[in-house]
Amino acid sequence: xxxxxxxxxxxxxxxxxxxxxxxxxxxxxxxxxxxxxxxxxxxxxxxxxxxxxxxxxxxxxxxxxxxxxxxxxxxxxxxxxxxxxxxxxxxxxxxxxxxxxxxxxxxxxxxxxxxxxxxxxxxxxxxxxxxxxxxxxxxxxxxxxxxxxxxxxxxxxxxxxxxxxxxxxxxxxxxxxxxxxxxxxxxxxxxxxxxxxxxxxxxxxxxxxxxxxxxxxxxxxxxxxxxxxxxxxxxxxxxxxxxxxxxxxxxxxxxxxxxxxxxxxxxxxxxxxxxxxxxxxxxxxxxxxxxxxxxxxxxxxxxxxxxxxxxxxxxxxxxxxxxxxxxxxxxxxxxxxxxxxxxxxxxxxxxxxxxxxxxxxxxxxxxxxxxxxxxxxxxxxxxxxxxxxxxxxxxxxxxxxxxxxxxxxxxxxxxxxxxxxxxxxxxxxxxxxxxxxxxxxxxxxxxxxxxxxxxxxxxxxxxxxxxxxxxxxxxxxxxxxxxxxxxxxxxxxxxxx
RNA sequence: GGUUUCGUGGCCGAGUGGCUAGGCAGCGGUCUGCAAAACCGUGUACAGCGGUUCGACUCCGCUCGAAACCUCCA
Numbered sequence: 001x002x003x004x005x006x007x008x009x010x011x012x013x014x015x016x017x018x019x020x021x022x023x024x025x026x027x028x029x030x031x032x033x034x035x036x037x038x039x040x041x042x043x044x045x046x047x048x049x050x051x052x053x054x055x056x057x058x059x060x061x062x063x064x065x066x067x068x069x070x071x072x073x074x075x076x077x078x079x080x081x082x083x084x085x086x087x088x089x090x091x092x093x094x095x096x097x098x099x100x101x102x103x104x105x106x107x108x109x110x111x112x113x114x115x116x117x118x119x120x121x122x123x124x125x126x127x128x129x130x131x132x133x134x135x136x137x138x139x140x141x142x143x144x145x146x147x148x149x150x151x152x153x154x155x156x157x158x159x160x161x162x163x164x165x166x167x168x169x170x171x172x173x174x175x176x177x178x179x180x181x182x183x184x185x186x187x188x189x190x191x192x193x194x195x196x197x198x199x200x201x202x203x204x205x206x207x208x209x210x211x212x213x214x215x216x217x218x219x220x221x222x223x224x225x226x227x228x229x230x231x232x233x234x235x236x237x238x239x240x241x242x243x244x245x246x247x248x249x250x251x252x253x254x255x256x257x258x259x260x261x262x263x264x265x266x267x268x269x270x271x272x273x274x275x276x277x278x279x280x281x282x283x284x285x286x287x288x289x290x291x292x293x294x295x296x297x298x299x300x301x302x303x304x305x306x307x308x309x310x311x312x313x314x315x316x317x318x319x320x321x322x323x324x325x326x327x328x329x330x331x332x333x334x335x336x337x338x339x340x341x342x343x344x345x346x347x348x349x350x351x352x353x354x355x356x357x358x359x360x361x362x363x364x365x366x367x368x369x370x371x372x373x374x375x376x377x378x379x380x381x382x383x384x385x386x387x388x389x390x391x392x393x394x395x396x397x398x399x400x401x402x403x404x405x406x407x408x409x410x411x412x413x414x415x416x417x418x419x420x421x422x423x424x425x426x427x428x429x430x431x432x433x434x435x436x437x438x439x440x441x442x443x444x445x446x447x448x449x450x451x452x453x454x455x456x457x458x459x460x461x462x463x464x465x466x467x468x469x470x471x472x473x474x475x476x477x478x479x480x481x482x483x484x485x486x487x488x489x490x491x492x493x494x495x496x497x
Numbered sequence: 498g499g500u501u502u503c504g505u506g507g508c509c510g511a512g513u514g515g516c517u518a519g520g521c522a523g524c525g526g527u528c529u530g531c532a533a534a535a536c537c538g539u540g541u542a543c544a545g546c547g548g549u550u551c552g553a554c555u556c557c558g559c560u561c562g563a564a565a566c567c568u569c570c571a
Contacts, residue, residue, distance in 0.1 A: 010501095013501095031571095034571050036571090071571055072571095073571075127571085168500085171500065171501070171566075171567090172500055172501060173499085173500055173501090173566095173567075174499090174500085177499055177500075177567090194568085198569090198570085201570085220571095221570090221571090222570060222571040223571085225571080226571095244565085245501075245502070245564095245565060245566080246565050246566065247565095247566090248500095248501070248565080248566070249500075249501085249565095249566055249567070250566080250567080250568095251571080273502095275502065275503085275564085275565085276502085276564060276565055277564095278563080278564065281563070281564090282563090282564090283563095283564060283565080317509085320509075320510065320511090320519085320520070321509080321510060321511085322510085322511070324502080325502085325503075325510080325511090326502075326503065326504095326563085326564060326565090327509090327510085328509075328510095330508080330509080332507095332508050332509075332521080332522090333508065333509045333510085333521085334509090335521075336508070336509060336510095336520060336521035336522075337509080337520075337521080338521095339520080339521060339522095340509095340519085340520045340521065341520095343520080343521095344520095346534085350535095383511095389511080389512095391510065391511050391512095391518085391519075391520095392511065392512085392518070392519085394511095394519070394520080395511070395518050395519035395520080396518090396519085397519095398518095398519055398520070399518095399519080402535095402536085405534090405535050405536070406535085406536065408535075409528090409535060409536060411535095411536065411537095463530085466530075468530065468531075471530090471531095472531075472532085475532080475533090479532095479533095484533065484534080485532090485533080486532090486533055486534050486535090487529070487530095487531090487532080487533080487534090488528090488529085488534080488535085489528080489529090493534090495534090
């Protein structure tokens with residue numbers, strides 16, 4: 001593999017050469033959704049970010065096992081701050097089995113991720129299905145002396161761990177500072193140190209979701225499932241662990257500690273984190289009234305949206321920014337993305353119809369082979385190899401579109417080889433790696449093609465007789481049906497909106 | 498307050514110690530019956546203040562501003 005992929009490791013804050021532990025295999029674990037609510041914008045970014053990572057690793061020829069968990073146990077309702085289990089709380093309100101809620105929202109998640117053209121991971125394990133693994137991990141940590149039991153609950157002994165290991169190495173935190181900055185809250189009496197975290201929690205009477213364990217009937221601590229499931233499916237030491245930057249501390253920090261304590265060494269080689277999104281420069285929050293679900297985006301039903309935005313528009317918009325940058329959503333920006341994506345897709349449609357024009361006399365023949373087209377290809381790979389820089393890839397695809405349109409206008413010519421390479425660049429990067437797709441294509445297309453061919457041939461006759469009234473009428477009516485007719489030198493063409 | 502990201506032209510966003518992505522919008526032009534599309538041309542932007550340097554938007558410090566996390570729970 002001549003491609004040298006460099007990825008930004010949060011652990012070292014540097015770009016490092018990606019060298020899989022057991023080539024050609026590559027293991028990828030990403031923190032998935034907590035299924036207690038409809039999927040929203042916050043779910044889209046990590047899903048798409050790591051979908052591209054997954055797709056690119058596959059493209060490079062790695063045998064990738066991609067694991068993304070479904071968290072279906074024990075969560076708080078975020079805004080209530082009252083210590084209740086998120087899923088259990090929802091269940092009480094809606095009078096449903098907790099697992100019914102989890103199932104419903106997991107299904108919703110899959111539906112919307114499919115719409116965003118996010119590939120299904122290799123394995124999507126559920127926390128509720130891995131109680132034994134989690135309990136075993138708690139036992140190992142207890143045996144290793146890095147945990148203690150109090151009243152049926154088990155806590156990780158961060159203070160002890162920090163003597164020999166560095167708790168905070170991932171997030172840049174120092175334990176002493178954490179202590180100073182920690183407020184005293186109720187319900188912490190069981191813990192020896194404020195930074196200690198639960199490995200196993202004894203269920204209070206109101207907790208509906210509970211499982212038996214050696215310590216109590218209860219539920220696992222919230223960092224545990226990822227440690228247990230990632231190592232179960234990817235091994236004690238695997239390549240990439242990803243997630244949102246909001247999970248850096250304490251979630252991922254604690255995962256490192258748990259694995260170190262249970263296994264004796266760390267389990268992750270490269271940590272990748274995607275940055276957060278904002279909406280009109282603000283964070284997204286239910287209390288701010290800008291909490292927008294993906295369903296609302298796709299249908300345009302949220303008050304702050306001027307229109308509906310298609311799944312591919314969202315995907316393209318997200319990919320136009322680098323995954324480690326914050327990304328701001330606004331109507332203006334989304335509309336720009338919508339137009340840009342359309343330009344790309346129209347460009348590709350034009351490309352497919354192009355024939356090589358090498359032998360035709362042309363005012364400005366393109367340099368061949370290692371010329372412009374080869375440069376674009378190289379630039380696309382260089383961009384992906386530089387920590388998955390999708391914006392640069394997209395910029396290069398736009399350069400490709402410019403060339404395509406010039407070719408279509410007969411302003412430039414291209415060799416058959418370069419034309420093939422250009423097509424290959426688009427199928428590889430636009431569709432396979434960036435995972436974008438042409439939303440216009442559907443089953444009705446052949447029918448539409450035939451009808452439009454008929455309509456345009458009739459219109460052409462009216463144009464030849466300079467019957468502009470009929471010609472314009474056809475075009476205007478079609479426009480109302482969202483079909484745009486374009487008259488060019490070579491005749492008329494059309495496109496469906 | 499601490500930790501971690503950031504602050505780029507009208508908007509969104511790449512990037513680099515000196516050669517200045519890309520998209521959208523705007524302006525001028527070509528083409529066109531008109532329109533649309535396309536193509537060509539056009540914008541000395543890099544939060545502020547210091548410092549390092551022959552030279553910084555890019556390195557360092559401070560200030561201002563934004564976001565995530567810093568708590569029980571995933």
